[in-house]
Amino acid sequence: MALLILGLLLWAFGHMAKRLIPGFSKAMKGSERPATTAAIVLGTVLMIIGYRAWFGEFYWGRTPALAGINNLLMLISVYLFAAAGMKTWVARKFRHPMLTGVVVWAVAHLLVNGDTPSFVLFGGMGIWALAEMVLINRDQPKWVPPAAAGARKELMAVAGTVIVYGAIAGVHYVLGYPTFG
Numbered sequence: 001m002a003l004l005i006l007g008l009l010l011w012a013f014g015h016m017a018k019r020l021i022p023g024f025s026k027a028m029k030g031s032e033r034p035a036t037t038a039a040i041v042l043g044t045v046l047m048i049i050g051y052r053a054w055f056g057e058f059y060w061g062r063t064p065a066l067a068g069i070n071n072l073l074m075l076i077s078v079y080l081f082a083a084a085g086m087k088t089w090v091a092r093k094f095r096h097p098m099l100t101g102v103v104v105w106a107v108a109h110l111l112v113n114g115d116t117p118s119f120v121l122f123g124g125m126g127i128w129a130l131a132e133m134v135l136i137n138r139d140q141p142k143w144v145p146p147a148a149a150g151a152r153k154e155l156m157a158v159a160g161t162v163i164v165y166g167a168i169a170g171v172h173y174v175l176g177y178p179t180f181g
Contacts, residue, residue, distance in 0.1 A: 004050025004117060008124040010043030015128070019135040047121060056116025066111045067181045073108035077101045078165045082157040087146040089154060095143050096136065102129035 013020075014036040080101030083090035091097050106126030110118060169179040 001050065001054050001056075001117075001120070003046045004054055004120055005124075007043045007046030007048075007050055008120070008128070010039045010046065011125075012043075012128045012131075014039035014043060015132060016135060019139050051117050051121050054117040054120075058115045060114030062112045062181070064181055067179075070108045070112045071179065073104050073111075074168070075161065075165055077104040077108060078168070079157065079161040080104065082160045082164070086153045086157045086160075087149045088157045089149075092145040092148065096133045099129040099133050099136075102126065 017032070017036060078101070080090065080094075080097045082088070084098035084101070094100055103126050106122040106129070109122040110126075113122065172179045
C-alpha cells in the first residue's frame with residue numbers, strides 16, 4: 001500500500017511541481033528537469049510494484065458487459081492521446097485531450113477492477129489528471145486551439161490508435177490480464 005501511494009505522490013509532484021510551487025522552475029534554473037523526470041520514473045516503478053504486491057478488499061469483478069465497455073473506453077482514451085500529439089480535430093475542441101484520456105483510462109479500469117488497490121491507483125490517477133487540468137487552467141487561463149491538422153493526420157491518429165491499442169492489449173495478455181475476457 002505504501003509503495004503505491006508513494007508512487008502516486010511522486011508522479012503527481014513530478015508533474016505538478018512547477019504549478020504548485022511558484023518560481024520552482026526559475027529557482028532551479030533548468031536543473032529541475034532531471035529531478036522531475038526521476039520522480040516521475042521512480043513514481044511509475046513504485047506504482048507498478050505497489051499495485052502488484054497489494055492484495056486489498058475485493059468488491060466486484062469483470063463481467064462481459066463491463067469488459068466491453070472498458071475496451072470501448074480504452075479505445076477512446078488511446079485516441080485522445082493520439083489526438084493530443086497530432087493536433088487533430090479533437091485537440092482543437094478539447095483543451096486537455098491527453099489529461100481527458102487519463103480520466104477515461106481511469107474510469108475504464110475502475111469498471112473492471114473493483115478492489116482497493118485499483119481504487120487507489122486508477123482513482124488516484126484520475127484525480128491527478130483532473131487536478132492537473134484545474135492547475136493548467138488557473139496558470140494559463142487563455143487557450144488558443146492548435147491549427148487544423150488535415151485529414152491525413154486524422155487518419156494517422158485513428159490508425160495509430162488501433163495499433164497502440166493492440167500493443168497495449170498484447171502486453172496485458174502477457175502480464176496475465178486478458179483484455180477481451
